[in-house]
Amino acid sequence: MLTPEHIKEILNDYTINLRFHARGGQGGVTASNLCVEAFYGYGVCQPKFGAERMGSPTESYVRLSANADLVRSNEQVYGPQFVSVLDPSLLTEVDVTAGIPKGGWLIVNTEMDQLTVQDAVQRKDINIATIDATRIALDVLGRNITNTIILGALIRVSYLFTFEELSDAIMKRFKGEVAGKNIQAIKQAIEETCVYDIGIEPDFTVDSKIPWQQVSLGLPGYKDLDKAGVWYCDEDIIPVGSDQVNTGSWGEWEIIWDEETCTNCTQCWFICPDFATIRKLGDDGKYHMSGIDILHCKACLNCLNICPVQAISKRPKQGPAACALPEEGGGN
Amino acid sequence: MSIEPMKIFFKEIKEPIETAMIGNYAVAGGVTQTDPDVVCAFPITPQTQSVEGLSDVVHQGRLKAAFVNVESELAAISYSTAACAAGARTFTATASQGYLLMSEALPMAVGWRVPLTMMISARAFNSPNLSIWNSWEYVITDYGWNCIVSENVQETYDAAILSVMISDNSLFPTMFVHDGFIISHSVQKLWLTPDEVVRKLTPRKPRHTITPERPGVWGGIVTPSFFMEGRMNLDVAKKSVLNIMKNSFDEYGKATGRHYNLIETYNLDNSSKTAFITMGSMCGNIISWMTKNKDIGLIKIRAYRPFPYEELQKIVQEHNIEKLIILEKSDALNNLLPPFSTSIATALYPLNTIFRSYIVGLGGRDVTRDEFDITKRKMESVKDMKGQLYTYLGVRETKDKIFEVDR
Numbered sequence: 001m002l003t004p005e006h007i008k009e010i011l012n013d014y015t016i017n018l019r020f021h022a023r024g025g026q027g028g029v030t031a032s033n034l035c036v037e038a039f040y041g042y043g044v045c046q047p048k049f050g051a052e053r054m055g056s057p058t059e060s061y062v063r064l065s066a067n068a069d070l071v072r073s074n075e076q077v078y079g080p081q082f083v084s085v086l087d088p089s090l091l092t093e094v095d096v097t098a099g100i101p102k103g104g105w106l107i108v109n110t111e112m113d114q115l116t117v118q119d120a121v122q123r124k125d126i127n128i129a130t131i132d133a134t135r136i137a138l139d140v141l142g143r144n145i146t147n148t149i150i151l152g153a154l155i156r157v158s159y160l161f162t163f164e165e166l167s168d169a170i171m172k173r174f175k176g177e178v179a180g181k182n183i184q185a186i187k188q189a190i191e192e193t194c195v196y197d198i199g200i201e202p203d204f205t206v207d208s209k210i211p212w213q214q215v216s217l218g219l220p221g222y223k224d225l226d227k228a229g230v231w232y233c234d235e236d237i238i239p240v241g242s243d244q245v246n247t248g249s250w251g252e253w254e255i256i257w258d259e260e261t262c263t264n265c266t267q268c269w270f271i272c273p274d275f276a277t278i279r280k281l282g283d284d285g286k287y288h289m290s291g292i293d294i295l296h297c298k299a300c301l302n303c304l305n306i307c308p309v310q311a312i313s314k315r316p317k318q319g320p321a322a323c324a325l326p327e328e329g330g331g332n
Numbered sequence: 333m334s335i336e337p338m339k340i341f342f343k344e345i346k347e348p349i350e351t352a353m354i355g356n357y358a359v360a361g362g363v364t365q366t367d368p369d370v371v372c373a374f375p376i377t378p379q380t381q382s383v384e385g386l387s388d389v390v391h392q393g394r395l396k397a398a399f400v401n402v403e404s405e406l407a408a409i410s411y412s413t414a415a416c417a418a419g420a421r422t423f424t425a426t427a428s429q430g431y432l433l434m435s436e437a438l439p440m441a442v443g444w445r446v447p448l449t450m451m452i453s454a455r456a457f458n459s460p461n462l463s464i465w466n467s468w469e470y471v472i473t474d475y476g477w478n479c480i481v482s483e484n485v486q487e488t489y490d491a492a493i494l495s496v497m498i499s500d501n502s503l504f505p506t507m508f509v510h511d512g513f514i515i516s517h518s519v520q521k522l523w524l525t526p527d528e529v530v531r532k533l534t535p536r537k538p539r540h541t542i543t544p545e546r547p548g549v550w551g552g553i554v555t556p557s558f559f560m561e562g563r564m565n566l567d568v569a570k571k572s573v574l575n576i577m578k579n580s581f582d583e584y585g586k587a588t589g590r591h592y593n594l595i596e597t598y599n600l601d602n603s604s605k606t607a608f609i610t611m612g613s614m615c616g617n618i619i620s621w622m623t624k625n626k627d628i629g630l631i632k633i634r635a636y637r638p639f640p641y642e643e644l645q646k647i648v649q650e651h652n653i654e655k656l657i658i659l660e661k662s663d664a665l666n667n668l669l670p671p672f673s674t675s676i677a678t679a680l681y682p683l684n685t686i687f688r689s690y691i692v693g694l695g696g697r698d699v700t701r702d703e704f705d706i707t708k709r710k711m712e713s714v715k716d717m718k719g720q721l722y723t724y725l726g727v728r729e730t731k732d733k734i735f736e737v738d739r
Contacts, residue, residue: 033519037352045352045519072484073620074514074613076698172351175336212734214698214726221728222735229460 002201004159010204011041011066016160017077017207018062020150021096022086025054027147030173031084032060034151037169038161041066046076055250057094064160079208082158084150085109086133093246097121101208103200107153107193109133109146114196128196129157131189140185148182152189163190247274251299253314255292261311262289268303268312277303337381338388341365345527348588355485355515358522359425359451359508360385362492364395365530369420372400374408376430377464378512379453383425405430409437409450416446416505417550419541421496424448427512428455428469435473442476442566444550445540447499448506450477451492454612454661455512456695465696466512468612468662471636471671476566478506478573479637481611485510485520487634490590493525496534497580502573503539509636511613511661513696529587573638594640598622600629600651606711607631607651609676610659614692614699621701628708629653636672641679648685655714656680656687657707659699663691669722677721688714689722697726706737 010016018035022028029047036043041064048059061077063070079099088110090096097106102125108117114128131153133146151166167183174182226232257277266287268277276297279287292303304312336342340351341361353361359382363371371390373383389395398420402408405426416422426434431452441448456467470479478498482488491508499506510516542550554562578594585591598619600607607629608618615632622630631647633640647653656676664670669677673689680687690707693699703725729735 033352036519036521043352043519043521046514047517067623069623070620072616074484074511074518074616075620075700173336173339209700212702212726212737214700214702215728215734217728217732217734219728219731221730221733223730 002157002159007159008066011064013067014204015063015065015067015070015207016082016158016204017080018064018082018084018154018160019077019080019099020060020062020084020086021090021094022058022060022147023054023090024056024058026058026086027145028058028086029060031086031147031151032062034148034166034169034173035062035064035154035160037172038151038166039064040161040165042068042071044071044074046074055252056247057090059094076214078210078213081105081202081204082107082154082160084154086146086150088112091117091120093249097123097126099208100126101202101206103127103198103202105129105157105202107131107150107157109150111135114194118196125198125200127157127198127200129153129193130196131193133189136185136188136192140188141181149185149189152186153193155186156190156193157195163187246295247298248276248293248295251297252317253299253301254294254317255297255299255301255304256313256315257289257292258311258313259289261309263309263311264288265308267306267308271302271306273300273302274298336388338364338385338392340524341389342392342394345524347526349524350521351524352519352521353485353489354381354517354519355488355510356381356453356517357385358485358489359492359510360389361524362489363423363449363451364389365525365527366423366493366496366534367395367421367531368397368423370398370400370412370415370422371424372398372402372408372411372415372422373424373426374402374405374430376405376427376455378455378466378516379425379427379430379451381516382451382453386423405433406437409434409441412448412450413437413441413444413446413505414542416441416448417444417542419539419543421536422446422448423450425451425453427453428457428464431469431473432457435475438473438477439475440551441505443562445503445566445569446505447496447503447539449492449495449499450505450507451488452507452509453512453516454509463695464512466514466613466661467694467696468660468672470507470509471660471662472664474637476504476570477637478502478504478577478635480506480508480577480634481636482508482510482515482634483611483613483615483632485515485518486522486590487592488515489522489524490584490588490592493530493533494580494584494592497584498573498577500534500537500539501580502576504570504573509612514613523588523590525588533584533587570638574635574640574643577635592634594635595643595647596632596634597647597651598630598632599626600631600647600653602629603627604712605652605654606657606708607653607655608657608659608704608707609633609687611636611672612661614659614661617699617701618704621704625704625708631656636675639675639679644676644679645683648680648683654686655711656685657711658687658689659692659703659707660689661691661693661699663694663722663724673722686714686717687721690725691722692725699726702726 020028032045133149276293412424456463488510495506609631611633
């Protein structure tokens with residue numbers, strides 16, 4: 001088990017890295033911001049840079065140290081010793097344990113017990129803490145925003161900052177009434193966190209970045225690229241855009257295509273920003289519509305609006321995206 | 333909204349306070365403190381929150397400025413230049429394609445000698461694909477704007493105030509740059525300067541303005557018998573800008589305790605007589621890496637335009653630097669050198685310093701210790717200035733091979 005004194009000692013000569021997994025709208029970036037504000041030493045927080053939208057998986061990183069020079073680096077965080085997951089559905093959707101060194105901590109908002117989490121992430125060499133943050137959020141805050149509550153669990157296992165330091169940071173950022181409720185929720189979270197300690201501490205002196213990790217191998221090199229940087233859809237060379245991500249989980253509508261009504265005008269195929277409407281070459285040598293790629297359809301509704309014969313309709317979808325609320329304080 | 337990112341600037345800041353903010357909001361705060369009359373910009377990622385933050389303080393009533401919405405970046409820079417020429421203290425901001433769209437009107441702000449300030453969140457321009465991430469697009473043009481580049485949130489906040497001082501004293505427009513996303517969206521701790529101190533540093537000064545009291549033609553057509561005189565008049569006026577910058581840095585340092593220089597140096601008296609030379613957020617990465625690599629130095633360019641070539645020559649000579657590793661986040665496809673490296677090469681020409689230029693981190697690719705390790709190693713075997721002087725680094729050659737890197 002880590003002790004406050006040990007953590008302080010480490011922070012004098014090394015950095016401690018954190019990563020937060022959330023869905024757009026759940027406040028993962030705000031949680032990492034609060035870490036920097038609550039921490040007594042030097043800190044920097046970087047959201048995973050780029051476009052996001054409600055419901056899509058987001059990541060943000062925090063680097064903390066008492067040594068100003070070490071935190072001066074703007075390099076991304078590759079080996080986080082503490083990873084917090086704000087939404088249990090992310091455990092299987094993204095690789096939440098990537099880069100966590102042996103003995104690192106995974107903190108999850110879930111009703112599951114720690115052994116089930118361990119099975120789900122298939123890592124037996126890391127410590128796990130769980131907290132039913134969603135229930136606390138609904139009880140105390142009245143809405144499903146778990147970002148501050150997960151910080152309570154983080155305090156319990158990491159000692160990076162104290163409850164009082166975090167409360168101060170929240171008072172500075174949140175409006176009065178909201179601040180009070182969040183502080184109450186954090187207090188409850190610290191008490192209710194379940195800790196599964198495997199008895200191994202992370203080695204803070206080694207940063208587990210793999211050399212040249214930032215240049216992801218397996219993707220095409222400059223020699224493999226087509227002229228003009230075009231992504232041709234008939235080849236599976238370049239996994240770009242929504243090909244890489246299951247963007248179908250983001251949208252709040254399910255799109256339904258009706259074969260009977262469809263006249264094969266293919267206007268929906270042209271307007272779809274993600275090639276999520278599927279056409280097939282028929283025996284007659286012409287293209288025919290054949291359906292919607294629900295794995296990648298983000299429900300932008302462009303196809304529904306352009307269809308001249310109302311062959312496309314929508315119905316509300318249940319899922320993680322449905323409960324996500326807009327990110328406050330500016331996204332990207 | 334339950335979170336108010338600009339809350340800290342809603343009230344008078346009476347003493348230096350420490351807070352944590354993203355780069356863009358910090359700039360919005362710094363600009364608020366300089367009390368502009370006109371804020372006019374068009375939103376573009378990753379610049380947006382700087383203007384968002386300013387709209388917050390204008391809406392809340394803390395800042396009494398005209399907040400002007402326009403339909404494009406070209407409109408923003410045209411409006412801002414004109415407002416500034418009419419005597420208003422003016423702020424605008426942009427990035428990437430927005431900066432390129434401004435191009436048509438950028439030289440006129442210089443020509444009219446308006447003390448405009450502009451923030452740039454450096455972002456790649458689109459070619460061959462669109463990227464919203466960081467590259468140095470601002471180095472590709474050279475219209476005579478003053479340009480200071482910041483490494484972190486503290487520096488970019490200070491630059492927002494410094495730019496007003498530099499613009500007002502030099503009567504040339506000033507752009508201050510931070511790396512998009514890397515600084516614009518990172519939360520870092522910073523110290524805020526008290527409002528009273530900023531007011532003292534940025535007093536309103538009488539200057540030439542468009543006024544009905546003294547009618548004149550601004551930007552009127554001239555024949556070949558006159559244009560060159562106008563240009564040389566500008567160039568001669570530019571000569572004093574570096575001194576003005578230096579004085580502004582000094583004055584700001586005295587008032588706040590945060591001292592800056594045109595060029596900042598780290599560990600130059602090292603055993604290998606080699607140094608990195610670069611600017612922006614990468615300097616922080618190098619400084620962290622240098623805690624374990626003490627046999628190499630760093631030269632950090634803070635004032636990019638006008639380029640302080642005499643200072644650079646003096647530094648290289650005084651510290652006996654034999655080799656320089658130029659790291660640059662832009663490329664030019666010109667068979668010579670990319671723009672930043674061209675400036676360094678020109679400045680170093682009389683000294684015969686050996687250098688190589690490495691193009692890294694384009695379109696937001698992370699620049700890490702791997703890049704520093706390998707350039708340091710490669711430089712050990714470089715003995716002359718023959719052949720192509722630049723190369724890309726951290727690029728995939730094929731699916732399983734990184735260009736010129738043996739793993």
